[in-house]
Amino acid sequence: MTEAKKTVLFEKHAELTGKAQIVPFAGWFMPLWYQSIAAEHSAVRKTAGIFDCTHMAVLKVVGKDAANFLNAVATNEISMLSPGKAQYSYLLTPTGDIIDDIIVYYIDVDNFMVVANASNEQKVKDWFNKVGVDKIGIDKNWQYKIIDLKDSSLPDAKVDIALQGPASAECIKKTFGVDVGTLKPLNFIQIRDKGFDLIISRTGYTGAKISFEIFVHPLKAVELWDLLLEKGKDLGVIPCGLGSRDSLRIEAGLPLYGHELAGDFNISPFQAGYGWAVKLNKKNFIGKDVATKQSQNFDTEVARLKIIGGKGIRPIRQFDGILIDGRCIGYVLSCAGVNDVQIALALIEKKYNNNEQQIGVYYLARNQGHIQQGRKDKVVIGEKLDTDIKGSVVERFEKF
Amino acid sequence: MLPQNFYYTKDHEWAAIDGDIATIGITDYAQHSLGEITYIELPSAKKHLKAHDILAVVESSKAASDVYSPLAGTVFAVNDELSSRPELMNNDCYNDGWICKIKISSPAEVKNLMTAAQYEAYLKKI
Numbered sequence A: 001m002t003e004a005k006k007t008v009l010f011e012k013h014a015e016l017t018g019k020a021q022i023v024p025f026a027g028w029f030m031p032l033w034y035q036s037i038a039a040e041h042s043a044v045r046k047t048a049g050i051f052d053c054t055h056m057a058v059l060k061v062v063g064k065d066a067a068n069f070l071n072a073v074a075t076n077e078i079s080m081l082s083p084g085k086a087q088y089s090y091l092l093t094p095t096g097d098i099i100d101d102i103i104v105y106y107i108d109v110d111n112f113m114v115v116a117n118a119s120n121e122q123k124v125k126d127w128f129n130k131v132g133v134d135k136i137g138i139d140k141n142w143q144y145k146i147i148d149l150k151d152s153s154l155p156d157a158k159v160d161i162a163l164q165g166p167a168s169a170e171c172i173k174k175t176f177g178v179d180v181g182t183l184k185p186l187n188f189i190q191i192r193d194k195g196f197d198l199i200i201s202r203t204g205y206t207g208a209k210i211s212f213e214i215f216v217h218p219l220k221a222v223e224l225w226d227l228l229l230e231k232g233k234d235l236g237v238i239p240c241g242l243g244s245r246d247s248l249r250i251e252a253g254l255p256l257y258g259h260e261l262a263g264d265f266n267i268s269p270f271q272a273g274y275g276w277a278v279k280l281n282k283k284n285f286i287g288k289d290v291a292t293k294q295s296q297n298f299d300t301e302v303a304r305l306k307i308i309g310g311k312g313i314r315p316i317r318q319f320d321g322i323l324i325d326g327r328c329i330g331y332v333l334s335c336a337g338v339n340d341v342q343i344a345l346a347l348i349e350k351k352y353n354n355n356e357q358q359i360g361v362y363y364l365a366r367n368q369g370h371i372q373q374g375r376k377d378k379v380v381i382g383e384k385l386d387t388d389i390k391g392s393v394v395e396r397f398e399k400f
Numbered sequence B: 001m002l003p004q005n006f007y008y009t010k011d012h013e014w015a016a017i018d019g020d021i022a023t024i025g026i027t028d029y030a031q032h033s034l035g036e037i038t039y040i041e042l043p044s045a046k047k048h049l050k051a052h053d054i055l056a057v058v059e060s061s062k063a064a065s066d067v068y069s070p071l072a073g074t075v076f077a078v079n080d081e082l083s084s085r086p087e088l089m090n091n092d093c094y095n096d097g098w099i100c101k102i103k104i105s106s107p108a109e110v111k112n113l114m115t116a117a118q119y120e121a122y123l124k125k126i
Helices: A010-016 A037-046 A066-073 A118-134 A168-176 A218-235 A242-252 A288-296 A368-372 B028-034 B087-091 B107-112 B116-125
Strands: A022-025 A028-031 A048-053 A057-062 A085-092 A098-108 A111-116 A145-148 A159-164 A188-193 A196-201 A211-216 A237-240 A300-308 A321-324 A327-338 A341-349 A358-362 A389-394 B013-018 B021-026 B037-041 B054-060 B064-068 B073-078 B100-104
Touching (some): A010 A218, A037 A048, A037 A242, A048 A218, A098 A118, A341 A389, B037 B087
Parallel strands (some): A048 A237
Antiparallel strands (some): A022 A028, A057 A145, A196 A211, A300 A389, B073 B100
16 A cells, blocks of 8 residues: 555644544545544534545546537536536446546536546546547547646646535635625636636535535645635634544435445445436436446435434444344444434435334444454344344435 | 653553552543544453453544553453543543553563653654
8 A cells, every 4th residue: 555645735734733633544644633523513514614625536528529428427417517517426337336426517618627536536537548448438539638637737727625614605705705605506616816716616525505615726725725714714614624524424414435335335326315416318328227227126225314322322333233123224334423413324225214213223343352242243134133222214314 | 741650552551550559541642543532331340351451442433442451450440430421531531531440460561561751752653
């Protein structure tokens, strides 16, 4: 394994937090938290938080067939977009496995920006390259180019800084004088001001109603970070780490690649609750045949659960069993403590994914000692188990 | 600041030794790495332990971490307060955040532990 890389904001993290809180994540050194996960979570719900997302993959797809290319590799319908609009979508293999979940931004005619997960950056680049070389699902005469927009030698290079929470629009207004509060979700604007060349989009991964991602030149990222924190200080804008990013997205019900998408249970977009982003009526896209079958036939799906929590309660963890009447009906995929409850995303039998359905959780062994005491380190659906802690199914997504 | 008269392990436990009694806890480095601690599985009284046996499990929202016994001995007192107030381990790991007291069965093992100065040097290397 190669040494993790430092983002352009690494020095900021080192200034703001101790070394024990900076950990390798998806190949990058990232801060887990600055103050505490709880304080940062709460800031995004009440005021606003700023996140280093400069590790995320940002690609540019340009050329007269850029839209054709994206329509072939991605599941959502590109022709629904127009300049200034963005769209959530999936990249699938021909056998229907998810390569990544992405957001496609329509920058201008024949010019798109694609934002992908940091952990999948190389995989996505390799896949786009293979599609081009082997002409998978594309026409050999199509003209398009794929450019890594994080390359700071490019004049239009871009990295992602997220500003999320109710005060975020006001913070942007104070900083750049633009009113982004009226932007619709998944819409964006481009501005040039104070030496910055920015894309400000109303997107995010926290579930916050008012939330933005700001795409900035990597060499200007530190300046933007400092400026937003300075202008946002009176508004309660604070820097937030990976810990709250995870607890916020879990609370909101948003999937993470490798947990609620793909991963150990090879979860499809349909199981995750995102079938709408796979346009099966589209003429063609890579993986369409398998996706069509997946859409018609699945017994388990992602549910959001609320479980007893707070101090003194053993936290539930990935792969713990979900039970009804002592029978295992699924598995925990992700979980987070939020105030005094635990919110989990779990893969459960579809017939039980109903609001207010009561469930139990079985704790897997946390160490060798537990295994010696007879606790299991793996459970399967159908197994009979004892309930350790109780909870219930709640709405698939939380609105804030 | 590390308590100077305590002994330390590479896994970031501390032992305060008074005759044949050792009080055990986790260090400031350990509590900091774990983040907000929400649950502690405490040892049962009268439990016999060898050095490096699992003594407790400390859990934060991000991880479940085993705490190992620095020394062999028998547990005779447990800090039950931690069950309802696990935050004591974050806020006061060297005093109110103690985990348990053991009666040491192999006093010679103390020489395997680090002194405060040695632990401080160890922390600088990691």
